[in-house]
Amino acid sequence: xxxxxxxxxxxxxxxxxxxxxxxxxxxxxxxxxxxxxxxxxxxxxxxxxxxxxxxxxxxxxxxxxxxxxxxxxxxxxxxxxxxxxxxxxxxxxxxxxxxxxxxxxxxxxxxxxxxxxxxxxxxxxxxxxxxxxxxxxxxxxxxxxxxxxxxxxxxxxxxxxxxxxxxxxxxxxxxxxxxxxxxxxxxxxxxxxxxxxxxxxxxxxxxxxxxxxxxxxxxxxxxxxxxxxxxxxxxxxxxxxxxxxxxxxxx
Amino acid sequence: xxxxxxxxxxxxxxxxxxxxxxxxxxxxxxxxxxxxxxxxxxxxxxxxxxxxxxxxxxxxxxxxxxxxxxxxxxxxxxxxxxxxxxxxxxxxxxxxxxxxxxxxxxxxxxxxxxxxxxxxxxxxxxxxxxxxxxxxxxxxxxxxxxxxxxxxxxxxxxxxxxxxxxxxxxxxxxxxxxxxxxxxxxxxxxxxxxxxxxxxxxxxxxxxxxxxxxxxxxxxxxxxxxxxxxxxxxxxxxxxxxxxxxxxxxxxxxxxxxxxxxxxxxxxxxxxxxxxxxxxxxxxxxx
Numbered sequence: 001x002x003x004x005x006x007x008x009x010x011x012x013x014x015x016x017x018x019x020x021x022x023x024x025x026x027x028x029x030x031x032x033x034x035x036x037x038x039x040x041x042x043x044x045x046x047x048x049x050x051x052x053x054x055x056x057x058x059x060x061x062x063x064x065x066x067x068x069x070x071x072x073x074x075x076x077x078x079x080x081x082x083x084x085x086x087x088x089x090x091x092x093x094x095x096x097x098x099x100x101x102x103x104x105x106x107x108x109x110x111x112x113x114x115x116x117x118x119x120x121x122x123x124x125x126x127x128x129x130x131x132x133x134x135x136x137x138x139x140x141x142x143x144x145x146x147x148x149x150x151x152x153x154x155x156x157x158x159x160x161x162x163x164x165x166x167x168x169x170x171x172x173x174x175x176x177x178x179x180x181x182x183x184x185x186x187x188x189x190x191x192x193x194x195x196x197x198x199x200x201x202x203x204x205x206x207x208x209x210x211x212x213x214x215x216x217x218x219x220x221x222x223x224x225x226x227x228x229x230x231x232x233x234x235x236x237x238x239x240x241x242x243x244x245x246x247x248x249x250x251x
Numbered sequence: 252x253x254x255x256x257x258x259x260x261x262x263x264x265x266x267x268x269x270x271x272x273x274x275x276x277x278x279x280x281x282x283x284x285x286x287x288x289x290x291x292x293x294x295x296x297x298x299x300x301x302x303x304x305x306x307x308x309x310x311x312x313x314x315x316x317x318x319x320x321x322x323x324x325x326x327x328x329x330x331x332x333x334x335x336x337x338x339x340x341x342x343x344x345x346x347x348x349x350x351x352x353x354x355x356x357x358x359x360x361x362x363x364x365x366x367x368x369x370x371x372x373x374x375x376x377x378x379x380x381x382x383x384x385x386x387x388x389x390x391x392x393x394x395x396x397x398x399x400x401x402x403x404x405x406x407x408x409x410x411x412x413x414x415x416x417x418x419x420x421x422x423x424x425x426x427x428x429x430x431x432x433x434x435x436x437x438x439x440x441x442x443x444x445x446x447x448x449x450x451x452x453x454x455x456x457x458x459x460x461x462x463x464x465x466x467x468x469x470x471x472x473x474x475x476x477x478x479x480x481x482x483x484x485x486x487x488x489x490x491x492x493x494x495x496x497x498x499x500x501x502x503x504x505x506x507x508x509x510x511x512x513x514x515x516x517x518x519x520x521x522x523x524x525x526x527x528x529x530x531x532x533x534x535x536x537x538x
Contacts, residue, residue, distance in 0.1 A: 003367045003375075004323035006402060010364065011355035024367075025400040027467070028439040035468035036399045036437075039475060040362060047361035080358030084289045084317020084330060124293025152294070193297060 014041055017077065048076035051086040052093060055120050058170045059113045062106065071100055087124055091117060108161035115167050118155035118188040122195045125153035129250035130191035130243035136236065139248065147214045149246040153190040156212040159183060164199040191243025198242050203229035208239060257344045258283050258310050258456060260499035262523035265506060270513045271301040279517055285312035285503050292333050306341050312503065313343040317359060320379045321366040322352030331386045338387055345456060347392035347425045350376065350413065367402035368412045380420040392423040392455045397430035397476035399437055410448050417453040427458035428490045433474040442489055451497045459490055459523065460505040479508035481519055494530040502527065
């Protein structure tokens with residue numbers, strides 16, 4: 001048997017649904033030992049579950065450690081990392097959470113996980129200068145009729161639950177109150193050193209969603225104008241102040 | 252190829268995000284910091300900001316965990332490019348990786364997995380090490396593994412295997428003393444004999460860490476390479492034995508799980524620095 005085949009069997013046994021000891025492995029006493037092989041299998045799953053626990057700490061806090069680890073292990077069983085950069089592992093975890101039957105009683109859980117996935121993306125995103133709100137006047141004429149250049153760290157989460165409030169209430173040591181149980185649109189962005197999580201005004205959410213969908217400013221404003229509370233200037237200044245747009249004037 | 256092994260012969264520490272701010276504000280006397288390359292492969296953000304600031308102040312060792320040099324399949328060219336970008340950006344004093352594999356088909360497996368030691372795997376690993384050194388433009392150090400199992404088809408002793416890789420490729424070796432203890436207990440080897448037979452002329456860095464302990468299916472003592480505690484006394488004693496043979500050498504304390512407060516980590520570095528100073532003093536007396 002070639003070494004390549006041995007190693008291939010080893011990998012298959014490591015990742016397979018049932019723990020089996022591969023052929024060709026032995027101990028100093030010349031016998032197969034399932035407990036020793038189990039160390040490798042355990043290492044792999046613990047590393048994957050730990051990577052998810054590190055990326056989704058509020059999701060973990062909402063479900064409790066035991067539930068989270070069981071859910072993460074179920075995810076890891078058929079989602080392998082595609083690269084050795086484990087910070088990116090779990091992009092599809094929120095969708096998995098949404099379809100995970102034991103979590104169905106916590107309908108906002110998947111959106112909290114989406115917010116947390118966006119948070120780490122923003123944390124590791126390329127650095128770029130954000131457009132200062134006072135330059136909006138210079139920026140607007142050339143931008144009005146084309147999709148805006150969003151900051152590389154910017155993400156938008158729209159939820160029918162108060163996802164930003166739930167996240168904020170559980171991100172600190174002491175769990176805080178949820179002010180009101182309504183839909184929220186959350187902007188996650190890191191214009192400089194720190195990732196920021198902002199709940200957008202309700203009247204701005206359709207506008208923001210259109211910008212993130214690649215609509216032009218003009219079209220986004222039209223989409224949002226069905227809501228009489230929408231004010232184009234106020235919404236644009238508000239979102240720009242949070243650092244959501246790239247500064248094209250910067251060196 | 253630029254020479255490496257310019258890390259100072261002192262204790263180094265693994266750099267952890269929870270310690271970034273404290274290191275910059277307190278400027279602790281640490282010989283060097285080591286990072287896992289894969290943790291700095293994002294496009295931007297705080298990890299790069301802090302690493303830039305710390306690499307300006309301390310020598311840096313770049314330690315890869317995901318290249319799968321011990322695997323049969325070709326090296327991941329994209330991953331090599333990412334490593335090259337890190338080396339160009341941070342100019343580390345050392346780059347090291349493991350004698351292990353960690354990929355299967357298209358998936359990455361987050362562990363350092365063992366390989367059989369045969370002429371076939373020796374040729375593959377040597378070719379991989381050459382490719383790494385050519386692509387990265389630097390001499391690398393290859394680390395001895397910790398293992399829990401052996402392969403029936405292995406025909407080459409682990410030390411002979413590592414020595415042959417170093418001879419064929421010109422790479423250096425990273426001698427992990429905790430791994431020596433873990434594998435020795437797990438396979439009934441003599442850890443002191445392992446150190447005494449190791450090709451110390453090729454060693455450019457030493458690693459130390461804490462192991463966990465359990466038993467295997469037959470109730471025999473089984474050590475786990477856990478990196479979640481202080482260096483165990485038997486490993487530290489083995490390290491002192493190694494220092495007596497090799498002299499002062501850059502030595503990293505690895506503590507990757509249940510990471511303690513920075514002062515506890517610094518205490519481990521101080522303990523290592525004292526051991527290095529002891530051996531340096533002894534060497535002076537002998538001379």
